[in-house]
Structures are given as structure tokens and as C-alpha cells.
Amino acid sequence: MDLPKALLEPPWARKPAPAPSGDEPIIVPGLVPPDDRAVVWEPGEREEWAAVRPFGSWQDGDWEKAAEEFRDGRMGYEPTRAGFLAQAPEHLARPLLAGWEPHVTWDFDHSLRPIVARFETAAWDVSVRLAKQNPYGTGPVVMPFLSADVARMVADWLHRLKSAQKLAHAWFDRHALAAVPYLVPDALGKRVGPRRGAVKALRTIEGDVVGAARVHGDEAAEAVARLLAAAPAGAAPVEPPIRAPSLPRWLDADALPRPVLREGGELPRDAARNLLLALTVSPGARLDATAVVDGAAQVCEPESLTALVWAQFEAWQAAGMPKGSGFVLSALGRFGDDVVVRRLAPLAKEWPGRSGGYSSAVQGLEALVDIGTDLALTHLNGIAQKSRYKGLRGEAQRKLARIAERRGLTPGQLADRLVPDFGLDADGTLTLDYGPRRFVVSFDEQLRPQVADEGGTRRKALPKPGAKDDPDLAPAAHRRFAELRKDVRAVASAEVARLESAMVAGRAWTRDEFGAFLVAHPLMWHLARRLVWLAGDRAFRLAEDRTFADLDDETVEPAASADVRIAHPLLLGDSLAAWSQVFADYEILQPFPQLGRPVHTLADGAGGGLERFEGLTVPTGRFLGLTRTAWKRGAPQDNGIEHWISCTLAPGVTVVVDLSPGIAVGLVDLNPVQTIERVWIGAVPGAPSSAIENGLAGVDPVLVSELLADLTRLTATY
Structure with a gap:
């Protein structure tokens, strides 16, 4: 069969085309762009951005103390810092914004929008810097900005980055002729890089571009007219030479399985190597290898591409997971399937526990998002709920929140839609056909599979295929049950916990x-x-x-x-x-305690009876166990000691348990026993001055009952 041209002649193997005569530079020296900065809002846009809720949200409380934590670095999580800047009193937030230098590479546009809406040009530098770092993820935040530095940056995206093309075109469509005075000095300047981007941008803008350029004088306007006449609108400038990608030393291309063509036979060796090289190219790079990868997907059997990227992944693992190999997990995201999901998700959950493994774990989550099947997102949801690593749990939650936001859903509504049906029948069962005999699989209150024969007699387990069973149907049915049991086990505890929550x-x-x-x-x-x-x-x-x-x-x-x-x-x-x-x-067993759940109410008095827990001694491990739910450990104080845990029940209403001697960060066994010094209710944990006089009055009685149940279990003697 004929292979796609991109597989045989990848972009790095092509010779650059000679420069057309129309692309000869036209230089007008001495031009300077306007030095102003303007924030140009669409109708209602600023209000819409201001209403965005940052991922790191804050409640009214001890803002002065929070500002101090921001300044000295104790508030280290960037979305939390962004939430503070978006919501803190302006006299505290504005000075901190000026020195804020977040170091993030993921999508930060969501967290920046309310800050830009609030501070406008004061948020300019941080927004532009982050947009340069990640145009695809953070670039949209500069849409209202109009200045020479932003025009040059967006023109560079237009010329160089395929991943930012849509965004760049949207920016020039929005600012149109108003952007021309900022582009002309670069378009007629000596510096090659800025000139290429500016020329392409001028050819993109519709309207009287020459007239808009006349602010720089008649000579500049005539030069721009010659530029526009030299090539049709949208014509691409000459591309600089492209450096070919290379395979890492740990990867032996000949040891990997060759992809199988849909029409039979294997992908030729050279084409297979081109595919591997294309997989190493990061999305958004100037070298666009998308056509090579898409060409392979067009002509190769999907299962063989999955086998290829999984073998590449195993080679990476065998080499000790060397850094700088994020393309391995990106390839799994491109060609992975549910089998890959079952293998990858358990590994990603454990990687944060090894040295340098956290970044690989985050890339593993990205791969699950890219695979995008119901099972992949279900595993992502399970990590978001139950990972023992707080950072990974938060990263999964943010990815799900962004997916939910794009779909116009709440996280709970998205979670509803992520539960696979696993191919079960409408009545919630699965019939396994062995040929001469059949078995019916159902599920108990913990979603554990139960097996019965066709007559309804329960069996302890699904039998192995026997000599009288169909040699094709029986083994396939047995494998189907093994996969079902593994898949349901992966989601069962998370779904039970989700319903209880x-x-x-x-x-x-x-x-x-x-x-x-x-x-x-x-x-x-x-x-x-x-x-x-x-x-x-x-x-x-x-x-x-x-x-x-x-x-x-x-x-x-x-x-x-x-x-x-x-x-x-x-x-x-x-x-x-x-x-x-x-x-x-009816002998109905429940998936979690509901009808038999302890119910608690507050005692009379201002403290509601919470003082009865004070003075009790509790093993530190029990406090750590509480943090698997809504409880949070306090901010580390002197010597890295956490002196409280807290649970927020409503906006501005937090129950705080003060501990002595406190939990040592990174060495939780240092103080194996804690004494509860005080249980109090306030607006901000760690700020006794925020104590609330009326206690838990007005708080949902269900939340109060659950709080008291937590404290009762915490202090129970065994």
C-alpha cells in the first residue's frame, strides 16, 4: 500500500525552500513602537473574568497573617497564592503582586483571570511572563493586553507555534488595526526573528493596514505597502533550518515491535523509525511532527501502535525512568487504550513515593486525560479521591475540574458520567457463555462480583474452563471475568466513598x-x-x-x-x-453505614459540648487518618511543627483542634502522642482572634453530626 508522504519524508528530512523574491527584507531604520500599555475589554468580559473562582480559594479571615505567609514563602502552592491575590484586601494584595514570580508550566490561565480583572496593568508582567512559558495553557490571559511586547510575542506565536495559532489569530482579529503601530518597527527592522513574526502578522490583519502604519511616517507606510504587495495575505515567511530529532540512548528502535499495516505486513523500518522520532517531538514545538504521527495512525492497526508505545514505555522503565523523557508518557496518551490504563494508573499512583517520581506521575495523569476513555477518567477520578499523596490528589482534582468546566458540569456531575457500565446487561448482570453451560455475574453491596449458574445456585468462584466447554467461548469468557473483576475493583471503593461523601x-x-x-x-x-x-x-x-x-x-x-x-x-x-x-x-446490606450511622447533636452552651474533647490524649496516627476526609493539617510553625488540624463546615466557620506537642513535618513519628489542648470555632485556623462567639449556630446539622462523630471516634479508647 502507499504510505503517507509524511512517514517517508518527515519535515526534518526536507530541504528548506529557497526564499521567494517577495520575502526580501525591507528595512526602515529608526522606527520605535508606542511605549504605552492598554487593557482592552470586550463588553462584559472584565466582569466575567472577575467572577472566576480560583482553584486556590480563600475565605474572609486573618488576611494580615496570610500576607505574611505569602511574603516569607510559607504559602508555597501557587494556586493558593493566586487565590489570595484575587480576594485579599487590595492594600495587602497589590504590593505582593508586584514581586510575585510564580513558576508553573501547567494551565494557569484560570487562576490569573480574576487577578487581571482586578489589577489590570499591575498584573501585566506576571501574565506576560507566564504566557511566554506556556502559550497554549496560559496565553489566553493576554487577550485584552495591547502593547509592543505583547504584539511581538503573539506575532512570534503566529510565525512559530502551531499550538498557538488559534490564539494568535484571535488576538489579531480582536485588536486588528490597533496592533499595527506596534508591529511596524519590527516588520521593517533588522532583527530577523521579530521581523518574520511581524510581517506575517501584518499580512494577517484585515483592513487599511497601510493607513494604520502611517503613524510612523510616509516612508514606513510605503514600505508596509510594498511588504503587503510582495506576497498574498497569509503567505508564510521563510522558515529557519530545522534540527532533526534524535532517539535517546536508552531506546533501541530495532528491539521494539514493528507496527502492523491495516492491509497486512509491517511498517517499513525507515518509516517506523520516523514514527519513533516524531513521537519524541513535543506538541507546540516549531518542528511540527503531527503529520507523521497522524499518518501512522491512518495506515497502522491501532493495537500494534499501542504495543509499540507500551514497549517503549517498558524500555524507559528498564532504563530507570531517565528524566527528559516525557514523550514516552505522551505517546501512551496518544495511542493507549483501556489495557494501558489498567497498567499505567497503578504505577502513576505510586511514582510520587520514589525520588524524582512526582513529575512522571503528573505526566501519567496527563496520559490518562489524553486517552480519555471512560475507564481512564474513572481511574483519574479514583486518584483524585483516594491518592495517599496530597500533591498528586490535588493535581488529579484540578484536571477533573478543568474537564468538568469545559463540559459545563460540576465535579460531582462529571464523576457521575465517568462510571463505566463495563458492558453489563441492563439488569446489572453479565452472562458468561462457556458453550454447554452459562454463568451469571452480579454484585454485592461493595460491588464484589458474585457468580451463579443458570439455575441461580451461588458458586464460590467462576470455574475454570473444562474439557467439555467450548474451546473458544470458555477461555474468552474466563478472561472477560478476570478483566471485569479487576476493573470493578479499581472503581468500587471510590464510588462507595463518593456516595457516602x-x-x-x-x-x-x-x-x-x-x-x-x-x-x-x-x-x-x-x-x-x-x-x-x-x-x-x-x-x-x-x-x-x-x-x-x-x-x-x-x-x-x-x-x-x-x-x-x-x-x-x-x-x-x-x-x-x-x-x-x-x-x-429484606436482608439488604448497605455499602456504607447509613441507617446504622451514629447521630450526634450539640450540647447546650456556647461551646456546644466541644470542650469535652479537650485534655484527651490521642495517638498521632489517628489525626493523620482524619486528613483523608475534610480535615486539614495546620500550617507548619517554628521547627516545622503543625500545632492544629481543622475542618471547615461553612464559609467562615472552621472547627480547630489545637495539639501539643504537635505533628512534625516529614517526621510524624517524632511525637507519637498528642494532647488536645483546645477545640474552638473560628474563621481562620491558627488565628484565635478570629474565634466565633455563636459557635456552630446555623451550620447544617448533618455536618455538625459528622464532625462530632469524627471527634468521638478520634478520642475513643480501644
């Missing part, structure tokens, strides 16, 4: 969402039917036929407009005992 937080589903993602979903159905739900003030469970049943097993139909939530036992009131009896009669 939804009950505590009071998350509500619309009737349509409840029906689509819980009642009708073949896997989530197994959990949903084991819980009591509320629609308005009406409690119900899901009967076997998926109808809504009340305490008397009568069918109920709540109003279509009523949102549905998981009933916390505190909300069931006097009917709690009756519902417990119904579930006992």
Missing part, C-alpha cells in the same frame, strides 16, 4: 440525573438500591423493579421537580427505626 455534603441529583446515572446505570444500581433516598421530604428506596417504594412498600412518585439526595439518618427522624427494620427484613 454525597450524603454528608447533601449533594442533590435532579430526577433525570438520578434516573440516568444511578437507577438505570447497570453498576451503580447495585449501590443505589441498598440506600434510603429523599425527594423533598419523602423517603423511599428502590424496589427490584426500579420503582420508588415507601415504608409500606407502596409505590410513590415524588414531584418531577424534586431533587433527590441520599438520606442522612438525622433527616429521617422518627422513621429511622422503621426503615432499619425494612432493610433488616
